[in-house]
Amino acid sequence: MLKFILRRIGASALVLLGASLLMFFLTINSGDPLKDLRESNDPNREQLMAERSERLRLDDSPWERYWDWLSGVGGCFTGNCDLGVTINGIDVLGLTQQAASSTLRLITLSTLLAIVVGVALGILTAIRQYSGFDYTVTFGAFLFFSLPVFWAATLLKEFAAIQYNNWIAVGQYAPWTIVLVAALAGFLLQAVLGGSTRRRLATAAGVFAFVAVMLFVFNALDWWRNPMFGIGGVLLVSAAAGVLVTALTAGLRNRRVLYAALTTAVVGVIAYWFTAPLLVDEPTWLLLIGLFVVAVVVSVAIGAAWGGYARKQAMLVTGITGVITSFVVVADILIAHWSDFLGLKSRPISTIGSQTPNFDGEFWERVLDMGTQILLPTILPTLVSVATHSRYTRSSMLETLNQDYVRTARSKGLSEREVIVKHAFRNALIPITTIVAFDFAALIGGAIITEEVFGWTGMGALFQDGLNAVDPAPVMAFFLVTGIAAVLMNLLADIAYAALDPRIRR
Template sequence: MTRYILRRLGVSFLVLLGGSLLLFVLTINSGDPLEDLRESNAENRDYLIQQRTAYMGLDQPWYSRYWDWLTGVSKCVALNCDLGTNRNGVDVGSMLGAAASSTLRLVVFATVIAIVVGIIVGILTAIRQYSGFDYVVTFLAFLFYSLPVFWVAVLLKEYAGIEFNNWMREPTLTPVQIILIAVILGFILQAVLGGHWKRRLLTAGIALVVIAGALAYFSSVEWFRRPMLGIGFVALVGIAAAVGSTALFSGINNRKVLYATLTTAGVGILAYLPVRPLIDEPTWLLLIGLFVLTIVVSYAIGWFMGGYSRKAAANLSLFTGVSIAFLTFIDAAVAHWGSMLALKPRPISTIGSQTPNFPGGFWETLLDLGAQILLPTIVLTLISVASYTRYTRSSMLEVLNQDYIRTARSKGLSERVVIVKHGFRNALIPITTIVAFDFAGLIGGAVITEKVFGWKGMGEMFETGLRAVDPAPVMAFFLVTGTAAIVMNLIADLAYAALDPRIRR
């Protein structure tokens, strides 16, 4: 394995080197970097031309300029990168740091959400092949996959941004709106759960009544301006996470695991009472410390209570504990939604990655950053989740038709064990490739999304450098995206070996 990794790294280095040389030559020959100054009527035009020539090294041959860039990149081995300056003399390394942090914040959220939602929906459609739910999801997947990114972004800016901000002035729902939303969600829920038509009708009816009642209550108390979850909601979802994860991955009859996860949920609910006031105005160090403590305590409960299933109990207890910690975090955040609205009456931002000079505290600032990232994240998620859903469905269907799956069913194993332990793991192997390349591709592929929403990220830096015939920002973009593609591809290869031990040979 070590020789394989070293060989792959060596080949990848040669690919990066050849790609960087080709991109550098294409960039510097794509136009005249002094065109705007040659046409200028400024009195100091000659001085500006000399200054830009010095910044960009235009008085040197192309291979000398490329060698200077390559020499600066080689210093990254000693963590002292020198990526040169752009045509205005600004250090490209500092530009890259700001752009990469902005883009990664966007890409990571979108990719994680798309992976989780896409894989779950893909598994459900594979299990319920040719059902109404499968047809609807397939139609939506093809629809989202074929939609132009800029068109989706513009629609979201109009209806999920501008119109939502207008609605937040008086966030109330009319009876017609409440019934319409409840009918749509009830229809979706019965399609997901499936079953006989009587069961579907009962599911849709119960969902319609519950959702309509909840929306009517929220509208009457202005919950959308002053939201709150509370310990009741945290306890309900925490217990559901404990029971649901146990039933899915270990079986509800495994009492050791069930008691361990329920104990973890109980400890988390009790911890909510002292922790919630503590994080009313927290620091990141405090939140990280509490998260680490959650991991240690949850894993320890599962390990010591799990008995012969201690590994499964520890992992599922960890999932339960982290779920409750996340809900507590969300509860503290949404409790400050009203104070954020007082500082920013139009909460959903449509331009930029942050609000300049925002005066809020910890939670208000965090909510503002979340509002800034919301719309571009939805755009990238919608496009990516469609492909993940189709790939997962196809992979699961192929695996479920294999002989070892039929053998597992003939041995009397439950459908849960067949799907989760025998089918899903093997279906992940081709999906791993898609995840790796999609993450690397999104870093460079968010150019259009960043342009529409005014984000100063990697895409904007690449576009500006290319338009100005400035190779330094373009090469910095290539360095990050090319390295990300190679690293993610290598991680995918290692994941193959973890998922299928036969590949290690």
Template sequence: MLKFILRRIGAALVILFGASVLLYILVINSGDPLQDLRESNAENRDYLMEQRIANMNLDLPWYQRYLTWLMGVGKCFALQCDLGTNRSGVSVNSLLELAASSTLRLVLLATLLALVFGIAIGILTAVRQYSGLDYGVTFLTFLFFSLPVFWAAVLLKEYLAIGYNNWLSEPDFSVIQITLTSLIAGFLMQVFLAGSIRRRIITFAVTAVFFAVALPALTALDFFRNPQLGYVGVALLTFAVALSATAMATGVKNRKVLYPALITAALVSVLQIALFNVFYYYMNWWFIVAGLALAVLIPWFIGRKMGGRYSATAAGVSVATGVIGAGLTVIDHVFRAWPGFLGMKPRPIATIGSQTPNFGGDFWQTMLDQGTQLLLPTILLTIISLASYSRYTRSSMLEVAGQDYIRTARSKGLPERTVIFRHAFRNALIPIATIAAFDFAALIGGAVITESVFGWKGMGELFITGLREVDPNPVMAFFLVTGTAAILFNLLADIFYAVIDPRIRV
């Protein structure tokens, strides 16, 4: 494996070198970096031209400028990267740091959401092949996939930002809105759960009645401007997650898996009360990271110790309960900060920028500000990637479902959930790993249009500005990040194959 990795890294460096030379030549020949100054009537035009020539080393031949950039990149191996300056003399390192942090924040979240929901939708449609749900989801995913990015962005701005902000000033539902929402929710739920005609009718009726009662009740409680889960809400939802995860994994009758999950849920419920003041007044991102680590390690230990021969499954269910329960605790604190946030920013959903300039809120309000700024571009990138993950998961699951070992597993009397998740899904992950590896790198480059529409100061803005100004250093910084990400994630996908399927030998 080590020999394979070293060989792939060597080949990747050769590819990056060749591509960088080609890109550098294309950029410097795409226009005249001094054109705006040549047409200027400023009295100090000659001085400005000399300054730009010095900043961009235009008095040197192109290959010497390229070698200077390449030597600066070579210093990255000693963690001292020097990517030069842009035409104004500003360090590209600092520009890249700001742009990369902004774009990676957007792309990581969008990729994670697309993976989770896309794989879940793919498994569901594979299990319910040729059903109404399958046809409906197929239509919607391809519809989202084919939407022009700029047009979908305008729709999101109009309805999820401007329209929602207007509605939030005085949240209310008309009788027609409640009726339509209840009927649509009931229809979708009965399609999702399926079953006999009688079961579908009951599901439709219960869901429709629930929404018909819940929407006016939430409005009367002013939930949309003053939302809260509370201690009881977090506890109930965490225990519901423990029961649901156990039911999906082995069934609630398996005490070896159920008890660790319930203990984890109880632990989350107690800690959210005991540490309330710490969470609310002293929280920072290091606490978030440490809390996430504990939400994984402690439930994993409980599951391994109490799970017996089901220790691996118990650990997985307990970790899922702990992580989701910790997430619900964070959501509860975000809800509590929402009224104060509305007082500082009455129109919360932003249509442009990655954060509000000079925003002076506390930790939770700052998180809300950055989250609302992140909302629209994340939704856009997620729904575009959703189709690929869902369709590849569906086709891969259907291909695996026809294999002999799946029929053998069913003939042995294994529960269907075990057949699907333990036998079929694990072997269906290989093509999904390939798509995920390429999609992450593609999203960094493909987010250029999204960032432009939403005014997001990220990698896309860095690339477009450098290209427009015939400034190679920012463009090469963009290439360095995206090219390295593409090759690195491709390598990780190859390694992941062997983890998924031990029969694969590189």
């Protein structure tokens, strides 16, 4: 396995070297970096042109300029990283650090959401092939995949930001809206669950009644502006997550794993009760990361203690349950601070920028501000990627489900969960990993449009400014970050291949 990884790293390094050479020469030959000064009437024009020529080393050969850039990048391995300066003399390394953190935060979140939602939808549509749910998801996938990014961004700005900000000022749903939302929820859930006509009608009626009652209750409690969740809600959601993860991985008949998952949820809620003063007041990111690590370690230890003969499965289930419980705890704290956040920012969903200027809230209000700023730029690429992942997952799952070994597994009397999770899904993952790797690179490239529409200062702005000015340093910084990220994702895909199918290692 180590030799396999080293070979992939060597090949990736050669790919980056060749691509960087091509990118550099394309950039420096894309225009004239002195064009604006040649057309200027400034009396110091000649002096300014000489300074810029010296700064960009225009008198040197392209090969010398490329070698100078490559040497600066090589210094990053010894702690002397030098990515050059922009056409205006600004250090590119500092600009890259700010832009990379912004873009990678956006793209990483979009990718994770797209993988989870897209793969789940793909599996469900493969299982429910040619059902109403399958046709609905297929139509939605093709619709989102074909939407122009800039037009979808405009729609999100209008309905998910402007109209929502107008509504949250009152925070009350009209009765006809409640009826419409409840009817839509009932229709969608009965399509997902399927069954006979009688069962579908019962599901739709039950969901309609439940959603309608809950929305009326939320209106009466002014929940949308003053939401509450509480310890009981955290316990309920965490326990439900533990049951769901157990059902998908080990099966509910495995009582040891189920009890381990429920124990993890209970221990997580108890820990939340005792650590609430540290979390609610004014925590730090270091404290949150430390508590998260402790939560995962304790969760895995609970699985090891409960597991018995199914120890590995129990540790996996409790680890996932612990992670979900941690996120539910953070969500509860954020919900509790929502009303205070609305007091500081009456129109919470922003359409421009990555942060609110001069925002003076406390820790959790600042987290909410960052979350609302990143919300729309995250949703946009996620919708496109979900369409891609769901289609490829569906196709791969259908191909796998028709294989002889799947029919053999069913003929042996294995449960449908074991057939889907242990036999079909594992083998269907091999082509999906390729799509995830390429999609991550495509998202980075597409982020240029997303960042432009939402005024998000990231790698896209760095690339565009450098290209417009025929300035190779920012463009090459963009390539360095995005190229390494794309190659790294492909390397992870290769490693995932080897883990899923050991034959690929050879």
